[in-house]
Amino acid sequence: MANNPCIIIADDHPLFRSALCGTLQRELNEPQLIEAADFNSLQTAVEAHKTANLILLDLHMPGAEGFSALVFLTAHYAHIPVMVVSAMEEPDIIRRAMDHGACGFLPKSASIEDMTAALTAALAGNLWLPAGIDDTPAANEAELNIAESLARLTPQQFRVAAMVNQGLLNKQIAYELNVTEATIKAHMTEIFRKLGVHSRTQAVLAMAQLAINPNSTLEAFRSQALPLQ
Incomplete structure (x- = not known):
């Protein structure tokens, strides 16, 4: 895995962002971590870091409805992979996220091993899904x-x-x-x-x-x- 990957963490819960930052710092090689608490700060962060290697996006992003932040990111910054990180783990929601361009879906309940595997895959340009989830289209x-x-x-x-x-x-x-x-x-x-x-x-x-x-x-x-x- 490359050194110093730039990762934008978009989540409105400061405690979760802090915990995720700690995990990323332990598991990755000196990552540059950028935090965003709402959609406006996410837009600002992506504009300021257009060469970011990965965006970790919570679906409950204040200022954006449901999957709309994901749609925005994949439309305007298609070169930056977006992995959804969410407490909602229903297969239908996971597949809808993939339909809208996510490079993967990481449940917030995931183990450190799964999180490392997901990040490694995403940073290498590969898709990652939880075990047992297929890529059957779900969005109508x-x-x-x-x-x-x-x-x-x-x-x-x-x-x-x-x-x-x-x-x-x-x-x-x-x-x-x-x-x-x-x-x-x-x-x-x-x-x-x-x-x-x-x-x-x-x-x-x-x-x-x-x-x-x-x-x-x-x-x-x-x-x-x-x-x-």
Whole structure:
């Protein structure tokens, strides 16, 4: 294994990041470890380290819905392998992660031996899955279609779309990104066009296809009785 691999760890739990960093430092040869606690800091980290060797990504990434952060990374930084590291170990979730371009799936309950094997495989450009998991496709057509559409968004459009998904209004998004409201409106026009929708509500419903549990997310959203605008 090469010396000094650059690895970005994207997880919102500081204790887990700290534990993972300790394991990586013991198991790898002087790794350069970059931490990100949410989607915005992940975007910043990847932009600053475009030659990173590996991204370790938790699916519960604040600021991104379900598999959307994975879709973003594999679309804009296809040269950097992304391994999902998650406490959710259901075969369906693992296979969906692979459908969206992950180079592997490492359960948080994995042994040190399995973690080392997974990292070695990923850093060597190989796929790695837990024992007993095959690569049978699991994502449905609607999910794959919205992933393809999201992949066409620019990084800034993706960030705006993620904020829309969190319920922020244009003026709030403009404030957060330090741009004008007119700029956000222009981004929204492009987001709607690329997603094939005509309203914020339709955009949120479309992006819900990438949730960990799409049906529950859609039902919860629709229960609010929000009209399509």
